[in-house]
Amino acid sequence: MARIPQHFIDQLLERTDIVSLIDARVSLKKSGHEYAACCPFHDEKTPSFTVSPTKQFYHCFGCGAHGTAISFLMEYDRLEFRDAVEVLAQQSGLEIPEEAATANESGPRREPLFEVMALADRRYRSALRETPAAIDYLKRRGVSGAMAKTYGLGFAPDAWDTLAGALRDRASAHRAGLLIERDSGGYFDRFRNRLMFPIRDTRGRTVAFGGRTLGDDKAKYLNSPETPLFHKSDHMYGLFEARQALRDIPRLLVVEGYMDVIALAQHGFPNAVATLGTATTQSHLTTLFRHTSEVLFCFDGDAAGVRAARKALEQSLPVMRGARRVRFLFMPEEADPDTLVRGEDGPARFQQAIDEARPASAVLLDALTDDIDLNTPDGRAQLVEAARGYVNALPPEAFRAELIAEIARLAGLPAEDLRQMYAKAPSRATPTADTDSRGHEIRLTPVSRALSLLLSDPSLAGQVEDLEAVRQSTARGAAILVEAIEFFANNPTIPVSHWLERHRDQRYFERLQQVASVTPPGSEDERAREFVQTVRRLGEYSAGRQSLRERYDRLVAQQARGPLDAEAARELKEVLRLLQRARDDTA
Known part of the structure; x- marks a missing residue:
């Protein structure tokens, strides 16, 4: 599939009136030169959501949501970029051109890459059925045949040319990360003697693989490299399957491993996803919040898990607007979601852990008060300054107000004084002050x-x-x-x-x-x-x-x-x- 040419996006936007598009989903009323409504992205009684016919742009003074017609469809209808473009194209009577990218457009054609990924997917699934050792491994881990089918598990045989010898388009397989080029010429398989986990995009297409050894080898997991189809900071393992299993997703559980996702799904929690060998990014969170209003991170309860939670929290704050919530579940010592949910009364214990998960505010305050003596004026002042960046990263809504109130209580200051203090930027060179779409x-x-x-x-x-x-x-x-x-x-x-x-x-x-x-x-x-x-x-x-x-x-x-x-x-x-x-x- 080729990249959608920019001239087509321009033509599509010329034919799309953002006011009509949004009014079909949210009742708009004329307000001066713009249109207004109660924001569809957060609860409010007084309209703060505005649409500009001149800019062809929407924004909300309450939660900070903003964007173009394409952005609105992505957020409101929970669509990926291409799917949103397809909706607009259908409404405008246009057909998306499938021409190859020109020299001025980045990246090779993607259709051949999707084709070789689909072929590899089928090969790996077929090989799993013929590999008793891999089947025995899944049985020992408690993975049912139904779960293996749902998540498309496969197996890469212990050979250098399972794919290299079977695929005609080896150049595309190389670009898709399936093959590695030899220094002497030719290609060999990247994945060998590994249980294979297909990583799918939200349309169900395989864009990458994760491979796990059947034993306790030093390098247990091997993921596909970055390719034109796959960017690990954008994709989440299990998100497609979660969408298939649940019409409405009340929350998404972010865990660390593929097996955690599958184990939770098998025991009644089909709403688990995993990052792909990288820390959670704002791009991940933007994608997750497109499908749910609550993200619950599952981390180990040790020091490393706490550090990982704090990093995830930092990424979460800028996108926590409206009804969005972030919570943290810290696992008991020497346990992970896979082992916990499979243990005695596992599903009930895991549900209890979810119910008792800590809110983002509690985790943030723990981080801010580490090594600070709140019994001293210096300590309280240190807390106020340490919190400034985190507070100002938040949209000016209920969560921000609650956090300021709690910091004010700990610091012994009036909440209104603290709010005004945070509204003023720290002194440095004097760039111009202004207000954003939130009036902030x-x-x-x-x-x-x-x-x-x-x-x-x-x-x-x-x-x-x-x-x-x-x-x-x-x-x-x-x-x-x-x-x-x-x-x-x-x-x-x-x-x-x-x-x-x-x-x-x-x-x-x-x-x-x-x-x-x-x-x-x-x-x-x-x-x-x-x-x-x-x-x-x-x-x-x-x-x-x-x-x-x-x-x-x-x-x-x-x-x-x-x-x-x-x-x-x-x-x-x-x-x-x-x-x-x-x-x-x-x-």
């Missing part, structure tokens, strides 16, 4: 400020006379700003959502959506003046930094020849101070 103060660098002004009124792009100095800037985000100015200068009538969708595959896509949701203050003329001045100032910073860099290089070269005199040493110190200030102002 955020801090914007000059680059982000210019971009937010532009995305609020794309016609401003036509007022920029000279972009060359900004183009040479090394400030973070300057290249994106230049690209946006050029795009809207050439396409002044295209909605902001079209430009945003061009960056969906980039790691900074969510940040762009946040900037697009900002509401810049001031009149149209005031915003226009500020935009032009900010872009000009960025160019001046760039030129000034280049001059500073030349002075720095000259002084360092002079120092290399011998000690600097007092005047040159003072000049070097001042240049370093100015360079740091320039970095702070434009980073």
